[in-house]
Amino acid sequence: MKILVINCGSSSLKYQLIDMENEEVLAKGLCERIGIEGSNLSHKAAGKEELEVKKEMPNHTVAIKMVMDALVDPEYGVIKDTSEISAVGHRVLHAGTVYSDSIVVDEDVKKVIRDCFDLGPLHNPANLMGIEACEEAMPGTPNVAVFDTAFGMKMPEKASLYAIPYEYYEKYSIRRYGFHGTSHRYVSQKMAELMGKNIEDTKIITCHIGNGSSITAIKGGKVIDTSMGLTPLGGFMMGTRSGSLDPSVITFIAEKENVSAEEMLKILNKESGLLGVSGVSSDDRDVCAAEQQGNHRAHLAHEMLYYQIAKTIGSYYVALGGCDAIVFTAGIGENQPQLRETVCDYISCLGVEMDKEFNKKAKCGVTGTLSTPNSKIRVELIATNEELVIARDTKEIVEAL
Numbered sequence: 001m002k003i004l005v006i007n008c009g010s011s012s013l014k015y016q017l018i019d020m021e022n023e024e025v026l027a028k029g030l031c032e033r034i035g036i037e038g039s040n041l042s043h044k045a046a047g048k049e050e051l052e053v054k055k056e057m058p059n060h061t062v063a064i065k066m067v068m069d070a071l072v073d074p075e076y077g078v079i080k081d082t083s084e085i086s087a088v089g090h091r092v093l094h095a096g097t098v099y100s101d102s103i104v105v106d107e108d109v110k111k112v113i114r115d116c117f118d119l120g121p122l123h124n125p126a127n128l129m130g131i132e133a134c135e136e137a138m139p140g141t142p143n144v145a146v147f148d149t150a151f152g153m154k155m156p157e158k159a160s161l162y163a164i165p166y167e168y169y170e171k172y173s174i175r176r177y178g179f180h181g182t183s184h185r186y187v188s189q190k191m192a193e194l195m196g197k198n199i200e201d202t203k204i205i206t207c208h209i210g211n212g213s214s215i216t217a218i219k220g221g222k223v224i225d226t227s228m229g230l231t232p233l234g235g236f237m238m239g240t241r242s243g244s245l246d247p248s249v250i251t252f253i254a255e256k257e258n259v260s261a262e263e264m265l266k267i268l269n270k271e272s273g274l275l276g277v278s279g280v281s282s283d284d285r286d287v288c289a290a291e292q293q294g295n296h297r298a299h300l301a302h303e304m305l306y307y308q309i310a311k312t313i314g315s316y317y318v319a320l321g322g323c324d325a326i327v328f329t330a331g332i333g334e335n336q337p338q339l340r341e342t343v344c345d346y347i348s349c350l351g352v353e354m355d356k357e358f359n360k361k362a363k364c365g366v367t368g369t370l371s372t373p374n375s376k377i378r379v380e381l382i383a384t385n386e387e388l389v390i391a392r393d394t395k396e397i398v399e400a401l
Contacts, residue, residue, distance in 0.1 A: 152178025351376025
């Protein structure tokens with residue numbers, strides 16, 4: 001069975017074609033600048049030269065058609081016909097409180113995705129465009145929605161609800177959902193395997209640290225708490241996002257600067273975090289370079305980030321009643337040794353002891369155990385694989401049809 005995995009952004013489309021017999025990636029690629037001048041497709045099949053196509057993509061339907069053409073291309077492709085694709089798995093950000101598991105897409109599912117546009121304004125519209133583009137390009141091929149929020153949906157109420165009038169939860173489904181669910185699910189399952197334990201017998205803290213970041217407390221394979229909230233703005237500071245803050249800060253700035261609620265959300269989502277504090281960039285590599293050159297605000301941005309991550313891990317240690325393992329993953333988590341070392345220094349009071357020499361080498365695809373044999377909590381670097389989670393869910397659902 002071959003599964004096509006699609007991850008649509010507002011102006012981008014990432015894809016992988018995976019052979020589920022051995023979970024091998026046959027081809028992967030990226031469509032960029034969809035709906036914007038200068039569109040291009042980058043496509044790479046296993047064992048073949050990379051294909052670059054510069055062609056305007058006015059919408060996601062055209063982008064999907066270009067992906068299909070690349071997959072069946074005699075020179076650069078890996079299949080003879082799109083009929084070889086058994087199903088398409090889509091990453092979808094938000095399903096509100098309706099779905100807590102992956103599901104075959106039908107009109108009801110599309111309505112739920114549409115109804116959640118206000119909860120995921122940057123992602124849900126693009127996710128739906130990807131689904132409808134695939135329906136048009138491959139009529140009759142099943143599409144499966146794998147929701148980013150699903151893994152956190154079964155959080156206990158004491159962790160998921162806000163201390164606001166309960167009627168707002170009932171009327172608008174305002175609660176903490178959590179995000180990066182497919183990533184947290186993958187690395188927690190992988191961690192249990194590495195420890196030789198059944199996941200039902202584990203307490204794991206997973207740290208997905210990228211331009212968008214979240215930390216999740218997982219007990220027995222189930223989420224008991226997570227750092228993001230109603231939207232991906234909650235939690236600790238990120239590349240351009242402020243993370244959680246005193247709500248009065250928002251009204252104070254809005255009043256002083258005479259800006260609207262929409263403008264404030266833009267400031268908190270797009271102009272804050274590492275970018276806002278450092279004044280340098282939202283890209284952590286740029287902030288690292290500036291810090292090495294003696295930039296105080298870049299150093300301060302990192303100090304704040306490392307402290308907030310450590311504080312979150314510490315609170316989840318308490319929530320879990322102890323911890324077997326801590327996992328670092330995603331772009332920054334997998335490639336920033338200083339972040340991991342500083343965070344682990346903070347939590348050394350919990351019995352964490354880091355192998356600092358190996359940690360320095362652990363980047364650019366190098367993964368493994370970051371803690372020493374004497375550490376009371378195992379610390380692991382695991383490369384996340386959200387696409388494989390989506391493909392596995394899609395396969396399981398389609399086989400049950």
